[in-house]
Amino acid sequence: MRFLFKTAYQQDIRLFKHGGQAFWYSALGLALLAAPFVLPDYWVSQLNFIWIYSIVSVGLMILVGFTGQVSIGHAAFLAMGAYTEAYLQGHGWPFALSLTFSALVAGITGVIVGLPALRVKGMYLAIATMAFGFIVEEGIARADSITGGNAGRMLGSLEVFGIPIDSELRMYFLTLIVLALVVLGVMNLLRSPTGRAFVAIRDSEISAQSMGINLARYKTIAFALSAAITGLAGALYAHKLRFLSPDQFTFLQSIELLIILVVGGVGSIYGAIFGAAFWIVVQQLIVLAKDWLPPAIGQQTGLQPTIFGLILVAFVLFEPMGLYGRWLKVRTFFQLFPFYRKGMFRRQKSYMKSERLK
Amino acid sequence: MKPLLTANNLSVQFGGLKAVNNVSFEVWPNEVFSLIGPNGAGKTTIFNLISGLYRPTSGFVTFEGEKISHLAPYEIARLGIARTFQNIELFEHATVLQNLLVGRHCHRHTNWFQDLLFTPRVRQTELQFRRTVEEVIEFLELQHYRDSMVAGLPYGVRKVVELGRALSMRPKLLLLDEPSSGLNVEETEDMGFWIEDIKHDLGITVIMVEHDMGLVSRVSDRVFALNQGEELALGTAAEVQAHPAVVEAYLGGADG
Secondary structure, eight states: OOOOOOOOTHHHHSSSOSHHHHHHHHHHHHHHHHHHHHSOHHHHHHHHHHHHHHHHHHHHHIIIIISOOOOSOHHHHHHHHHHHHHHHHHTTOOHHHHHHHHHHHHHHHHHHHHGGGGTOOHHHHHHHHHHHHHHHHHHHHHOHHHHOGGGOEEOOOEEETTEEEOSHHHHHHHHHHHHHHHHHHHHHHHTSHHHHHHHHHHHOHHHHHHTTOOHHHHHHHHHHHHHHHHHHHHHHHHHHHSEEOGGGSOHHHHHHHHHHHHHHOTTOHHHHHHHHHHHHHHHHHHHHHHHHSOHHHHTOTTHHHHHHHHHHHHHHHHOTTHHHHHHHHHHHHHHHTTOOOTTTTOOOOOOOOTTOOO | OOOSEEEEEEEEEETTEEEEEEEEEEEOTTOEEEEEOSTTSSHHHHHHHHTTSSOOSEEEEEETTEEOTTSOHHHHHHHTEEEOOTTOOOOTTSBHHHHHHHTTGGGOOOOHHHHHHTOHHHHHHHHHHHHHHHHHHHHTTOGGGTTSBGGGSOHHHHHHHHHHHHHHTOOSEEEEESTTTTOOHHHHHHHHHHHHHHHHTSOOEEEEEOOOHHHHHHHOSEEEEEETTEEEEEEOHHHHHHOHHHHHHHHOOTTO
16 A cells, blocks of 8 residues: 655646656556557557547547536537548648647537537537537538538548658557647646636536636636547547548437446546547457357347447446446555455435525 | 625515515625524525625625626626535535635636646646645644545535635635534534634634524624515624514514
């Protein structure tokens, strides 16, 4: 067990709270740098998907996990980023610029979609964001000249600062760097007033505003940041797929993104990344399992959604804190060994909330 | 001397119900002003009118001589009015420290973009915030709970954390909505000491809604009694308690 002796307020602000953490994260960093050289190309490609999905999940986590606003139209922001990137690249913009611009376009759209959030909550907000998702999906199919419509749109080969990204290996480093920067940014937010304002809005709007937090402003910031990060991932996604069509950005995908958060653990950055990794890995395992299963099961059309549905139900029932919650419990078990008690993570039900003002 | 806060012919109506009806009072700097009255008298409604959660149907509130009734709750908070809630409205899935740091929100000088980059300026303000918050932690003896999640704390401690969050704002005026409700005798005693210290040592004006007359008489400079949204009596705790209209409101009329 580790005892932390705190002697300076700085210690609570640091990203790594103690030497052990710094050591393990460095080790993880080295492992991630070495991984693509060791793994076969196929798995490097899957890792790339994990990084891209992680960026999306971190973006969605800002909104859902930290600010407590629901969105079931996030695939639309992914699409905005992807198509903006495809369009701008087609017009010869350099990648750094087009990537920034893709995030910007998605972010500004996020501000607009966030407007109803200033008035409605919960279910109604969910419906509003869902409607937005449908509008974008339909819009992409109709705007032939920009998006290629239902026929789809190809992307040219990617070049970053003169380096051609022509292999999975190079794509790996590009996506990993973007993910690292996004995670760093979000961690910065969380240890600063903006992040605390998000969490305050999530837990009690009424007292957040009585503490001087401008609800409209911070909800808008949350929507904008979440959408911008998702747009960023969208741009990378476009290059990963090399081909875009409207059926890649459906309502179902928005739901998948939410499932990733729930499975990973709502309310933490780890959760977002664990969820994304789990999602991609299980998808691959299902593909592999298809060959082993008897054809009557293996060739069923709805196999993947069914399995994901079951997994989601299992998580909601048995581990509402998601994979991250499970990881916390396992870690605590070993840290406190042999003193871990069952029910250590059980929280008391909150006290009376009957007389809420709103 | 000018009053810190005034309520001028304040009324609010919900449908046909006059929750607060033509109420006026003045609160002087550095006093403890208590609102008492039976349930449904409109005490919390007055708090919500002051902190901007409700808009008055007629009348207005002034703070330091300026009308504030048209301002949004967050703008009123920024003027230096902090409050607690009857049923505790803490940020449950955050630590005590984080809750208190939210109290410093109005004093931030950085925007979200600087926060995203965690610039030296952000770091500096964070350290300043922490120093202020630590003073509050020491004042309320919350050291033991600093890093605990609020969701796991007992009721009495939450009540103190909520007071601490309001104090972290370093407000000019503190609105306490039933600070002793749900506390045991000893905790109520502590709360009384703290309210006295808040007035004497921190120089903060307090408006308090409270049912425990023991606590009210101990800490209040003046007491304002309400019933069914209307003023009954105003004076020292002893005067108000002896006032015939107050006795009638609480116990019913002699012929009742």
